[in-house]
Amino acid sequence: MTRLPLEGIRVVELAVVWSGPYVCRLLGDWGAEVIKVESRQHFQFHTRGYMPKMPEFLVQQTVGYSTYKKLGYNPDTAHNTFTLFNGQASNKLSFTVDMRTPKGMDIFRRLIEVSDVLVENNSPRIKEKLGISWDVLKQWNPKLVMLSMPGFGGTGPYKDYRAFGVHMDNFVGHGHMSCYLDEEFDTESVVYHADEAGGIMGALAVMMALYQRLSTGKGQYIDLAQTEASACHLGQAIMDYTMNKRNTEKTGNRDYHGAVQGCYRCKDVRGKFAGGIEFTDSRINITITNDEEWQGFCRAMGNPTWTKDERFSTSLSRYQNHDELDRLIEEWTINYDNYCIMDRLQKEGVPAGPVMDEKDAYSDPHLRVRGFFNELTHPVCGTHLYPGIAWKMSKTPNHLKLPPPCLGEHNEYVYKQVIGVTDEEYAELVKEGHIGTDYIESIGFSL
Numbered sequence: 001m002t003r004l005p006l007e008g009i010r011v012v013e014l015a016v017v018w019s020g021p022y023v024c025r026l027l028g029d030w031g032a033e034v035i036k037v038e039s040r041q042h043f044q045f046h047t048r049g050y051m052p053k054m055p056e057f058l059v060q061q062t063v064g065y066s067t068y069k070k071l072g073y074n075p076d077t078a079h080n081t082f083t084l085f086n087g088q089a090s091n092k093l094s095f096t097v098d099m100r101t102p103k104g105m106d107i108f109r110r111l112i113e114v115s116d117v118l119v120e121n122n123s124p125r126i127k128e129k130l131g132i133s134w135d136v137l138k139q140w141n142p143k144l145v146m147l148s149m150p151g152f153g154g155t156g157p158y159k160d161y162r163a164f165g166v167h168m169d170n171f172v173g174h175g176h177m178s179c180y181l182d183e184e185f186d187t188e189s190v191v192y193h194a195d196e197a198g199g200i201m202g203a204l205a206v207m208m209a210l211y212q213r214l215s216t217g218k219g220q221y222i223d224l225a226q227t228e229a230s231a232c233h234l235g236q237a238i239m240d241y242t243m244n245k246r247n248t249e250k251t252g253n254r255d256y257h258g259a260v261q262g263c264y265r266c267k268d269v270r271g272k273f274a275g276g277i278e279f280t281d282s283r284i285n286i287t288i289t290n291d292e293e294w295q296g297f298c299r300a301m302g303n304p305t306w307t308k309d310e311r312f313s314t315s316l317s318r319y320q321n322h323d324e325l326d327r328l329i330e331e332w333t334i335n336y337d338n339y340c341i342m343d344r345l346q347k348e349g350v351p352a353g354p355v356m357d358e359k360d361a362y363s364d365p366h367l368r369v370r371g372f373f374n375e376l377t378h379p380v381c382g383t384h385l386y387p388g389i390a391w392k393m394s395k396t397p398n399h400l401k402l403p404p405p406c407l408g409e410h411n412e413y414v415y416k417q418v419i420g421v422t423d424e425e426y427a428e429l430v431k432e433g434h435i436g437t438d439y440i441e442s443i444g445f446s447l
Helices: 017-029 102-113 124-130 132-142 165-171 174-180 193-216 226-244 291-301 315-320 322-333 340-345 359-361 365-370 411-419 423-431
Strands: 010-013 033-038 092-094 117-120 145-148 221-223 260-263 270-272 276-280 281-290 352-354 373-378 380-386
Touching: 010 017, 017 117, 017 193, 033 102, 033 165, 092 411, 102 132, 102 226, 102 411, 117 193, 132 145, 145 226, 165 174, 165 193, 165 226, 165 276, 193 221, 193 226, 221 359, 260 315, 260 322, 270 340, 281 291, 281 322, 291 315, 291 340, 340 352, 359 365, 411 423
Parallel strands: 010 033, 010 117, 033 092, 117 145, 145 221
Antiparallel strands: 260 281, 270 276, 281 352, 373 380
């Protein structure tokens, strides 16, 4: 069997919500042993859910990435069924320890001593409060690579500010740019691009540090501010201001490089969102960058007479008359299914693609043929298709192997085989509350 690139690398995940867990998901997918450190005494909001023993009436109201498994709902196991957690937790192990106690911190130290990487995305004050700064950890393990990825980095006046992806996305200006042209900023949907950008950048940074360790024999500390990691993706707009003192204004679905671009309504398809809300909407994204693509677009439509209008004769004139062109394009798209339009336009060399929902993605023939979705069986959620490996390597066949872990599912393995505690120590840690597969009763929940 082909050996995966990161086999033999052990990663300790002390991460929450999305960005940090995504780093570890990428590393775990390619062979690293990822051990997620969790606590029975502390429930981290938005990581395994909103609260311990989430009330069923709230479970039924949640939708999308932050919902729970609803069929056969059980409040005692709800924390194992949160989709945001499970979507990023395949190929990981979970063990529990109370790091707020001296014995718990000793357990954590023993784990760090036999690991290669620590990933955390808490605010810097958390490390300081627990006493696990880089100065401490490098004494425990000089070969350790530590990635810290708070929203605003580990230094500067904002270092202790807490933030989710939506705050960071707007902090770097993306929210200002992506708002619809005819709407106010307070109507914009939340965007969590900073989490995804931070996760990808974080995995790359860890790999570079591990590579350098091969020649130096020493680990290092990585200070990754998620805002800076996502601001890199907006370089052209930032440079426009730097060179021209011009802010990139609202763009909505349009392209600010000068192409004709939009999201257009197609023939309605009835359906329901999660939660039972009905919709009758189907849309297609189309981009026309030059005269050749414009001619292909006209052929796909059957060359209607309005395409000969002088207002649409050049790329510049089409862009200057974008509003009217949008209206005319939608008069055509509204009569056809979005997949049908995609096929027509792609055959003519015009970039186009349907707006897909999750159901569309699961049933898409292209993703199916490529084997993107992998089937995993979770002890609580059952058997489902999970988003698979993010890329393919010609000499390294790969697929998801482990389902997302339940809380404390791998306690015995981590404590006895990785850290090396005795049976007597293990029994004592169970009594003291470090080890378990549920949250302590005193946590409770509040509405």
